Amino acid sequence: MTFSVNHPILFVLAGIIIAVVLAQSVFFLVMAWRRGIKMGMDKKKLKRVAISAAVFTIAPAIAIIISVATLSKDLGIPLPWLRLSVVGSQSYETIAASNTMEAMGNSLGSGVALNATQYVTVALVMTISIMVGIWLVPVVAKKMQSGMITMEKRDKKWADIFSASMFVGMIAAFLGFVFCDVSSVFSGDMTGLIPVLVMLVSALCMCLSGLLVKVFKARWISDYALPVSLVLGMASAIPITAWLS
Amino acid sequence: MNNEMNCSIATGTGENYMNSVHRWGRIWNLSVMIILFAFPVAVGLIFRALPDLKGLGLGLLATAPMYWAVGIVETFTYIPMLGAGGSYLSFVTGNISNLKLPCALNALDQAGVKGNSDEGEVLSTIAIAVSSIVTTLIIVLGVVLLIPLRPLLENPVLDPAFAQILPALFGALGVVFVSRNWKISIAPIVLMLILFISIPALNSGTVGIMVPVSVIFTLIVSRIMYKKGWL
DSSP states (O other): OOOOOOOHHHHHHHHHHHHHHHHHHHHHHHHHHHHHTTTTHHHHHHHHHHHHHHHHHHHHHHHHHHHHHHHHHHHHTHHHHHHSSSSSSSHHHHOOOHHHHTTTTTTTSSSSHHHHHHHHHHHHHHHHTTTTHHHHHHHHHHHHHHHHHHHHHHHHHHHHHHHHHHHHHHHHHHHHHHTTTGGGGGTOOGGGGHHHHHHHHHHHHHHHHHHHHHHHOTTTHHHHHHHHHHHHHHHHHHHHHHHOO | HHHHHSSSTTTTHHHHHHHHHHHHHHEEEEEEEEHHHHHHHHHHHHOOOOOOHHHHHHHHHHHHHHHHHHHHHHHHHHHHHHHHHHHHHHHHHHHIIIIIIHHHHHOOOOOOOOOHHHHHHHHHHHHHHHHHHHHHHHHHHHHHTTTHHHHHOOOOTHHHHHHHHHHHHHHHHHHHHHTHHHHHHHHHHHHHHHHHHHTTTTTTTTTHHHHHHHHHHHHHHHHHHTTTTOO
């Protein structure tokens, strides 16, 4: 059988694996939903969370399709489709593929089609190098959760602060990242301000949403505040980039 | 009913539920791990191709150590934030910091519940599961329509919008969480601003490494403030 990076069999193989991963998500969704109902949680509340999560996901998911399109030029469609539907990212897959191709005396993006040996080697490196989380979570999650519960029993207030601190710590890192190119302004390059202004637009949209919820007492607005702010922030990047570039 | 709702995940049916989450999570994750390996193996068998051992060895050497280290640190950092069900799912479906975790955070914020509560575990799992399903389906749609969609997806006009997803996302999320936790937010934000502005090597490629640094720093500062009675 002649190999091609877009061979129909590769689509079938990737499709089967993605179907299993999809089944895992459905399984956990049903399990959590049933648990919520059993606990007496309002069905409407659960639905609101589900709808909001779905709406929020659309823009980042489109960005993932763009990554699939970019990677598909060298690797075909099935492998990027598989890798970006499971744990993976454009930057990681590009690095893994480039490192492997260079080790085989080739380079990614050279325009030469991959043969089956190169393809299998690249896929193996991609799979092995990012497998840690998938097996480590089953090993440590229960113990870590027990630790959290013990901490909560010992000191409820500190457990709440601990949880909030973790979220704040993560957000602080990304807020810092937004400013990483800002020093370029001192050399006359204003593009470093683009992410900062986009962040401010998005934050402003979120504040306005909060204000609208209070003024009109329309709680439903808060369900869509994050996805709408995200999309408006992203949209603002187009004129801001044109202005500052 | 309310008593049950308020109970800790460590008691009553909550414990049974959590045991079930861990049992099924282990089964699913280990199964997914095996089938992910099955892809290159199956391709090799079908097309009668063995991996290039030199390429495999050197490729792994250049790629795996960094991503294994990051993976270990990320696992310990994100599990307490994602909850049990959310962790099993997120570490299979990926895009944790830019999609799954913000989704869970938003769900908890909307419902006004804490992540370490019984309700929080349920809601974050639902949010992450729905997000994973929607992402998978949108990618399937994108793959099916990739050829007709390619001119639109690769339209240079849209490039800046998709290049700025993280600032747009964390601007919106940040304003909510920082305003609610401003006392514990000041020190880590100041530290991260100083580090990211002053060290050129810190950029989009290294922000993932800085998340655990920032989380540990925030925990230390919060602990000190808590002990001094400032929180």
